[in-house]
Amino acid sequence: MDRDPARLSEWLEGPLGRALLAHERGAIAAALECVFGVQCLQVGAWGPADLFLDETRTQRRVLLSAHDASVAGVRACSSQLPIRSDSIDALLLPHTLELEDDPHEMLREAYRVLIGEGRLVILGFEPLGSWALRHRLSRGGFPPGLGRLLSERRLADWLKLLGFEVGPARRFLYALPVARLQTGRASASLEGMGRALWPRLSGAYLLTAIKHVRTLTPMRLKFSRAPAVMGGLAEPTRRVGT
Numbered sequence: 001m002d003r004d005p006a007r008l009s010e011w012l013e014g015p016l017g018r019a020l021l022a023h024e025r026g027a028i029a030a031a032l033e034c035v036f037g038v039q040c041l042q043v044g045a046w047g048p049a050d051l052f053l054d055e056t057r058t059q060r061r062v063l064l065s066a067h068d069a070s071v072a073g074v075r076a077c078s079s080q081l082p083i084r085s086d087s088i089d090a091l092l093l094p095h096t097l098e099l100e101d102d103p104h105e106m107l108r109e110a111y112r113v114l115i116g117e118g119r120l121v122i123l124g125f126e127p128l129g130s131w132a133l134r135h136r137l138s139r140g141g142f143p144p145g146l147g148r149l150l151s152e153r154r155l156a157d158w159l160k161l162l163g164f165e166v167g168p169a170r171r172f173l174y175a176l177p178v179a180r181l182q183t184g185r186a187s188a189s190l191e192g193m194g195r196a197l198w199p200r201l202s203g204a205y206l207l208t209a210i211k212h213v214r215t216l217t218p219m220r221l222k223f224s225r226a227p228a229v230m231g232g233l234a235e236p237t238r239r240v241g242t
Contacts, residue, residue, distance in 0.1 A: 005045065005067050007144045012047050017143065019182030020204075021047045023172050024094065024123055027206040029055040031170070035119050037089025043078045043106070044096030046123075058089055067099075079105040083113040094123045097155070098146050104158065111162045116213035120164065123206055125149050131177045131203035142177070152205045164209035171195065173203025 011017050024046075032055050040058040045065040053061040064074040064081070076082050079102055091110050097103040110120055125131050127149040135142040135149065156166045174194025175181040181190065194202060 004145060007140075009045075011143050015179035016177060016182065017047075019179055019187075020143075020173070021051060023182070024204070024206075025051055025055065027123070027170055027172060028052045028092070028094075028121065031121050031206055031208050032056050032090065032119075035090050037115075037118075039088050040090040040092070041083065041088045041113070042092040042094065043081070043110075044094055044099060046094035046096075052092055052094060056090060079109060081109045081113055085112050086115050088113045088118060089115055090119045090121065092121050095125070095146070097122065097150055098124060098148065100147070103148075103150065107158055107162060111164065111211055114211040116211060118211045120159075120209040120211065121206065122155065122209075123204065124152065124155065125204050126171070126200075126202050127151050129173065129201055129203040130175075131173060134177050152207055155207060156209075159207075159209045163212060163214070165212050167208040167210070170206040171199060171202035172205070174198070174201070175203075177203065 012021060035057060037058045038060060040053065040056040040061040042053055042061070042063045043065070045063065045067070046052075049063050053063060062074060064076055064078065066075065066077050074082070078096060078100060091114055093106070093110070097106055100106050114120060125135065125146070128151070131142070132149050135146060141147070152169045152171075156169075159166050172191060173182075175187055175190040181187060
């Protein structure tokens with residue numbers, strides 16, 4: 001699908017886009033509350049450059065994007081990150097996989113650049129939700145430029161195969177994709193009702209995963225000794241003559 005960063009940015013600045021970003025910023029803040037370290041990297045522009053990065057507690061933070069150079073700190077292909085292996089403490093992918101031609105390669109790159117016990121945070125739209133339905137009915141995608149939607153369960157399976165430990169998904173956006181239903185009391189009421197009655201039918205989700213590095217534990221070989229003879233050697237029997 002054709003990507004037009006200007007068109008996507010314009011949509012995110014509209015009433016429905018602002019409501020979406022507010023929900024997602026709250027989810028990101030909760031996911032990163034206890035994440036510290038040196039470096040946080042966001043791959044893919046989604047809203048203002050500092051929207052999610054301001055919620056991080058790392059010493060440094062940077063935004064990398066291949067399609068929107070106006071907000072990116074670094075412009076590069078997300079499936080070939082110009083980042084040293086094992087150097088990132090937290091990695092944010094806000095709908096990045098849905099905008100990429102090869103999401104598998106992006107996840108492999110994520111595993112490569114994260115340090116051991118590093119945190120991966122992913123935002124995605126649930127294919128069974130009302131936002132996905134509007135996406136399928138809209139020409140050019142909804143939001144504009146969005147490609148294939150990935151379910152939280154499929155994404156969790158991919159991450160586990162790579163060696164990530166996947167946490168429980170945080171689901172939100174139970175209201176229909178209408179701006180007036182995304183804020184105020186209506187939004188709070190529908191969010192609570194949706195989590196209680198149809199939790200799988202959320203509009204979006206946030207998934208977190210931790211990179212675990214398997215280390216080999218050296219085994220000490222045990223050498224067995226020859227069994228000791230108990231009670232000494234048996235004396236030969238005497239042959240009695242006839």
